[in-house]
Amino acid sequence: MNNSKDTKIENSNEDAIGDNMDISDDAIKQLKQDFKQSAIDLVVKKFHKKARNVDSLMKDKKFQFSYNDFGVDINIPATKPMANSCTNEIECQNKDSNSGEPLATKRLKLSHNSIAINCISTESDDSSDDKNSNHKKVVLFSNGTVECNPTLTELTAIIRPLLDEFIADLVTLKTGIHLMIPQIEDGNNFGVEVQQDVLELLTTVEEEMIGRMNSFHVYYSIRADLVVKLAEHPDSDDYRRAIGQRDQLFHKQLCYILASIRNYYLQIHDLIVKNLKRIQKPKSGTNEGLLY
Structure with missing residues (x-):
């Protein structure tokens, strides 16, 4: 009895699968067409x-x-050096040392459309402690976008x-x-x-x-x-x-x-x-x- 029931279940499952395959085949044929x-x-x-x-x-x-x-x-207009600006790295360092600022700080005064801007690149002792950190230089456009x-x-x-x-x-x-x-x-x-x-x-x-x-x-x-x-x-x-x-x-x-x-x-x-x-x-x- 159990064998006959199992056979009927298998046959019904196969019929259901066959019906689904027929529907699927028709859909695929239409999609291809x-x-x-x-x-x-x-x-x-x-x-x-x-x-x-x-x-x-x-x-x-x-x-x-x-x-x-x-x-x-x-x-990005070209720069116009100001009268009191330093012209080279040594002069900048001398001015910084006279003012008591760290020698690693370099200041170059630039004039964009008569506006004085300080472009500063600082290498502090604190930054040297974290050698694994990545410091990216940020470039700012003085005249906007x-x-x-x-x-x-x-x-x-x-x-x-x-x-x-x-x-x-x-x-x-x-x-x-x-x-x-x-x-x-x-x-x-x-x-x-x-x-x-x-x-x-x-x-x-x-x-x-x-x-x-x-x-x-x-x-x-x-x-x-x-x-x-x-x-x-x-x-x-x-x-x-x-x-x-x-x-x-x-x-x-x-x-x-x-x-x-x-x-x-x-x-x-x-x-x-x-x-x-x-x-x-x-x-x-x-x-x-x-x-x-």
């Missing part, structure tokens, strides 16, 4: 429109490679969403084409080779675009370091020029990213439309036609 259709719709209905939109955007003079009218006044380059900030706000959207489109398109690859069989694999060639191109473009995303972070990090260096050495014309050159380089990178998005939208649309039948039905039964 949705991805396939989304991939085709992207190419047929969207890619050529995006290429035209980006091309129109590139006609703006700010997106021209030759555009260079985006200089910015860095809010040093703004980002407004033109480049404006262009970044336009290009970054376009880049994000393009990468998302590539991911959807790759997934759809992957799902169109048929079961592996011997013979009549020309259509599959077409699919593989398209996927290889999409993967290459995706990796390049993801790499381009890092250029935003790199630009702001390097520029921030240069601004801090200029604040520490406000009389250095090299640091001022370096900031300007970094802005120019980043502008060229933004223009290149925008041009790449337009060109890849066009190239991918052209390649897939020309080979759409092969991509959708790689096992058509004939080997007529070539990859364009």
Whole structure:
């Protein structure tokens, strides 16, 4: 009796699992079909429109490679030594010793727009007791915030969403084409080779675009370091020029990213439309036609 009951329970569990698998299979089939259709719709209905939109955007003079009218006044003026300021380290130390202050304290009076500022770097005996502590130098901007380059900030706000959207489109398109690859069989694999060639191109473009995303972070990090260096050495014309050159380089990178998005939208649309039948039905039964 117990054996028969156990058998009935096992059969009912198997039936329940089978029903769930049927529901799951139907849902998965629909999901795959949705991805396939989304991939085709992207190419047929969207890619050529995006290429035209980006091309129109590139006609703006700010997106021209030759555009260079985006200089910015860095809010770190050069110093003007005051009459009673010391001019070298030895003189500063002598003044400190005469005033009874520790020799390790160095004072250099600077004038920013007629405002006297004391830049003090102190090495006290107390700090030497804690050799494991990390002391970070704090740089203060006497004239207030040093703004980002407004033109480049404006262009970044336009290009970054376009880049994000393009990468998302590539991911959807790759997934759809992957799902169109048929079961592996011997013979009549020309259509599959077409699919593989398209996927290889999409993967290459995706990796390049993801790499381009890092250029935003790199630009702001390097520029921030240069601004801090200029604040520490406000009389250095090299640091001022370096900031300007970094802005120019980043502008060229933004223009290149925008041009790449337009060109890849066009190239991918052209390649897939020309080979759409092969991509959708790689096992058509004939080997007529070539990859364009």
